[in-house]
Every structure is written in C-alpha cells, then in structure tokens.
Amino acid sequence: MPLTEFNLIERYFAHKDPRRDDVVMGVGDDCALLKVPAGFELAVSIDTLVEGVHFPEGTSPEAIGHKSLAVGLSDLAAMGATPAWATLSLSIPEIDEPWLQGFSSGLFALAKKYQVQLVGGDTVRGPLVISMQVHGFVPEDRALCRSGAKPGDGIYVIGTLGDAGLGLRVVQGKSSANKNDADYLRKRLDYPSPRIETGLSLRNTASACIDISDGLAADLGHILKASGVGATLQVDQFPVSDSLRNTVSLDESIRLALTAGDDYELCFTVPMEREAALEELPVSCTRIGSIEAQSDLRLLDANNLPYPMERNGFDHFRK
Ligand SMILES: [Mg+2]
Structure with a gap:
C-alpha cells in the first residue's frame, strides 16, 4: 500500500518522545494546543534549510534531521531560552522511507536531548526543503537581546570558529x-x-x-548595530581548532573565523564587573576583543597593529 501523507506523519513524526506536560494537543488535530508557563515569554524562531544551499547534496538524512532542529535551538540558546516545542514543514521530492527514517532519527535524537516535542507539521512533494519553527521559554524581561552591548564590555565566543565553513570547502573539493x-x-x-x-x-x-550562523563579522555586526557601538577584535585571539590550523594558513584561518557561517557558536558581550561569572559557564569561552563607543569593526594583530581587512577580501564589513 502506498504511503500517504497521513501515514507518513503517523509513522515518522507523530507520537514520538519526548511528551511534555505543557502540550494539551500535539500532532493530530487542526492546531496544537500549548501552555506557556506563567511569568515566561515565548521565544519563537523559524529557519529554512534548502538542499544545495544550506547543506551539500549527499548529506546524510540523519545529519539533515539533526541540523534542521539544531539551527533553531541555536537561536533559542542565543536568547537564553529553554527549548519546548517545534513544528516542521517538510518538502520532499519523493517518499523515500530509508531517508525519512534517517531524517526522523537524527531529528528526534536531538529533540530528546533538549526535551523538545514536535507538536505539528506538514509534508508536501517538491524540492528538498525543511522549515523548522522552534518555541522556547524565557523569564519575563530576561531574554538575551542584541541591543545591550556597552563600551568597555568584553567580546567573547564559545567553542572554535570557522570549522563548518572549512568543512564545506573540503566537501566541495576546494x-x-x-x-x-x-x-x-x-x-x-x-x-x-x-x-x-x-x-x-x-x-x-x-x-x-x-x-554565529553567518560568520563572526556579520553576526557581531548585528550586535554592534543594535547596540549603537563599535568594536576592536584581536585576530590572534580567535579560537580555532587544531583541524583548522592543520589545514589552512594563518591568514586563511582568520578569514574563516571572521566570515565562515554555520558554526552555531555563541558570540556575546560582558561588562567588566561580571566577567568573573564566566568561570561558571558549562564550556570555556574566549575573549576576542572589546566594545567601543566608536562605530565600525577594527582588527588588531598580535603586535596591536591594524590587521588589514582588505588582505582577506572582507573590507565590506567595515561599514
Ligand atoms: Mg540567530
């Protein structure tokens, strides 16, 4: 018997763990019915992944399932929100059960880790495109916004930068x-x-x-613009992985750290008097520069000399 859309959702997406107490009605009616706890705001974000644009052709279905939820959860992380629910719109060229099984297992492995319940979805026939909307909770007036950076704040990043961008170049043979x-x-x-x-x-x-979805320079640029400030970064402080360092030159590692997207690490600013609290973070962070009153982004090398942006072709980030 051919798999209908209804059966497809039943088989691969409905009634999966986790089941949350704040879901009155999940998959299976015209709408989901959801309870936001008192004293919290609802944080909502949607991302669309297109094959050949946001992930290379040939990416495993498990990885696509994981990434389609991970990018939304990264937005919730950036707001300081606790994940709760997700809805999925899936466009697939054909009903390919091994692919659906892989996609579903990658998606729900991550959903389980963060207690995210899939509460609704839609499937259509078309090019491979996945839209995932995520919902999370943040205590009233406590969300981490882009607009709060002040001159004197330190600029930090979590993890290492540029790996995903270089990974894509390796996949592409570049x-x-x-x-x-x-x-x-x-x-x-x-x-x-x-x-x-x-x-x-x-x-x-x-x-x-x-x-950091679009690269450090672009995403930090959003903080600078929203906060009405500028920044100086020390390029020798950029955290890069051993794999990146083994593979490209120093200048190229700086260019990748600044401009490569898809790392989904956090970039944040911290007032000096609160910097000691960073020792409590679950993962280590690296200070890469400071917020300044003067607008625009400036780069310094290890000798505190200006690092020429034009050397790497990202001069347009100056404005
Ligand atoms: Mg984001």
Missing part, C-alpha cells in the same frame, strides 16, 4: 585536509551543537548575545 581533520570538520558542518546550557548560564551575565 580545500584538502587529512582524513582525521576532514572527518572532524565535516562533523562540525553536519552536526552543530546548540549551546543551550551556555545561553541559560549567560542570562545573568551577558549584556548582548547572538549565535
């Missing part, structure tokens, strides 16, 4: 890496780790926060 490094970089591209616990810990500490 860079070559040894097998161990290529595997590591590919994993960073396919299986981003949303920094949920870190986002929650930063609620009392950070003055502004964003997740």
Whole structure:
C-alpha cells in the first residue's frame, strides 16, 4: 500500500518522545494546543534549510534531521531560552522511507536531548526543503537581546570558529585536509551543537548575545548595530581548532573565523564587573576583543597593529 501523507506523519513524526506536560494537543488535530508557563515569554524562531544551499547534496538524512532542529535551538540558546516545542514543514521530492527514517532519527535524537516535542507539521512533494519553527521559554524581561552591548564590555565566543565553513570547502573539493581533520570538520558542518546550557548560564551575565550562523563579522555586526557601538577584535585571539590550523594558513584561518557561517557558536558581550561569572559557564569561552563607543569593526594583530581587512577580501564589513 502506498504511503500517504497521513501515514507518513503517523509513522515518522507523530507520537514520538519526548511528551511534555505543557502540550494539551500535539500532532493530530487542526492546531496544537500549548501552555506557556506563567511569568515566561515565548521565544519563537523559524529557519529554512534548502538542499544545495544550506547543506551539500549527499548529506546524510540523519545529519539533515539533526541540523534542521539544531539551527533553531541555536537561536533559542542565543536568547537564553529553554527549548519546548517545534513544528516542521517538510518538502520532499519523493517518499523515500530509508531517508525519512534517517531524517526522523537524527531529528528526534536531538529533540530528546533538549526535551523538545514536535507538536505539528506538514509534508508536501517538491524540492528538498525543511522549515523548522522552534518555541522556547524565557523569564519575563530576561531574554538575551542584541541591543545591550556597552563600551568597555568584553567580546567573547564559545567553542572554535570557522570549522563548518572549512568543512564545506573540503566537501566541495576546494580545500584538502587529512582524513582525521576532514572527518572532524565535516562533523562540525553536519552536526552543530546548540549551546543551550551556555545561553541559560549567560542570562545573568551577558549584556548582548547572538549565535554565529553567518560568520563572526556579520553576526557581531548585528550586535554592534543594535547596540549603537563599535568594536576592536584581536585576530590572534580567535579560537580555532587544531583541524583548522592543520589545514589552512594563518591568514586563511582568520578569514574563516571572521566570515565562515554555520558554526552555531555563541558570540556575546560582558561588562567588566561580571566577567568573573564566566568561570561558571558549562564550556570555556574566549575573549576576542572589546566594545567601543566608536562605530565600525577594527582588527588588531598580535603586535596591536591594524590587521588589514582588505588582505582577506572582507573590507565590506567595515561599514
Ligand atoms: Mg540567530
């Protein structure tokens, strides 16, 4: 018997763990019915992943399932929100059960880790496109916004930068890496780790926060614009992985750290008097620069000399 849309949702997406007490009605009616706890705001974000644009063709269905939820959870992390629910719109070229099984297992493994319940969805026939909306809770007036950075605040990042962008280049044959490094970089591209616990810990500490989806320069640029400030970064302080360092030159590692997307690490700012609290973070962070009153982004090298942006072709980030 051919698999209908109804059966497909029943088989691969409905009634999966976790089941949350705040879901009055999940998959199975015209709408989901959900309870937001008193004293909390609802944080909502949606992302769309298109094959060949947001993930390379040939990416495993498990990785696509993981990533389609991870990118939304990364936005919740950046707001200091606790994940709760997700809804899915899935466009697939054909009903391919092994693919659906893989996608579902990658998606629900991550959903289980963060207690996210899939409460609704839709499937259509078309090019491979996945839209995932995520919902989370943040105590009233406690969300980590982009607009709170002040001159004198330190600028920090979690994890390492540039790995996913280099992973994509390796997949595309534009860079070559040894097998161990290529595997590591590919994993960073396919299986981003949303920094949920870190986002929650930063609620009392950070003055502004964003997740790095489009590259450090672009995403920090959003903080600078929203906060009406500028910044100086020390390029020699950028945290990069051994795999990245093994694979590209120093200048190229700086360019990747600044401009490569898809890392889904957090970039945040912290007033000096709260910097000691960063020792309590669940993962280590790296200070890469400071917020300044003067607008625009400036780069310094290890000798505190201006690092020429035009050397790497990202001069347009100056404005
Ligand atoms: Mg974001």
